[in-house]
Amino acid sequence: MPHPTRIADDVYESARAVSAQEGRSTAEQINHWARVGREFSIHETAARSRVEAALAGMLAVDELDAAESKVYNAEVRVGIRDRLRNVDFGAVLAGRGIVTVALDDEGRLVEYHPDGSERIVAEQPAP
Structure with a gap:
């Protein structure tokens, strides 16, 4: 079965x-x-x-x-x-004190800081 x-x-x-x-x-x-x-x-x-x-x-x-x-x-x-x-690279890098940059769900470029804060670096250009 x-x-x-x-x-x-x-x-x-x-x-x-x-x-x-x-x-x-x-x-x-x-x-x-x-x-x-x-x-x-x-x-x-x-x-x-x-x-x-x-x-x-x-x-x-x-x-x-x-x-x-x-x-x-x-x-x-x-x-x-x-x-x-199974690896959360953002968490691994944050644990090492490294700022990462990635696109969020809205297509914006965002900095992710080890302290948990975020900063939008660039907005997605209008079509």
Whole structure:
């Protein structure tokens, strides 16, 4: 029986794009990827051990063979994407005392100060 779950937008969109080529629905493609990933993750192999050692910094990346390097790079890419989704860069920079500048919802350029204050730097030009 299927269980409802949230899927990251990037995973869903990738699955939607690939599913037609693979002859699967989007849900079937996500399930396929999950099963392949599960099988890869649960089967402890020498190659997997080497990739995990490289990820932990216990083995130099240049010691991995071509196939191991592909897995290592995939793990790193996914790890970076996952971490970036959970980082509030404004809060991190404010904690370091850095003023940031960004567009607000109205298209104005705004300075955000570490003390929580804001200053509009430029208004959006009229069309």
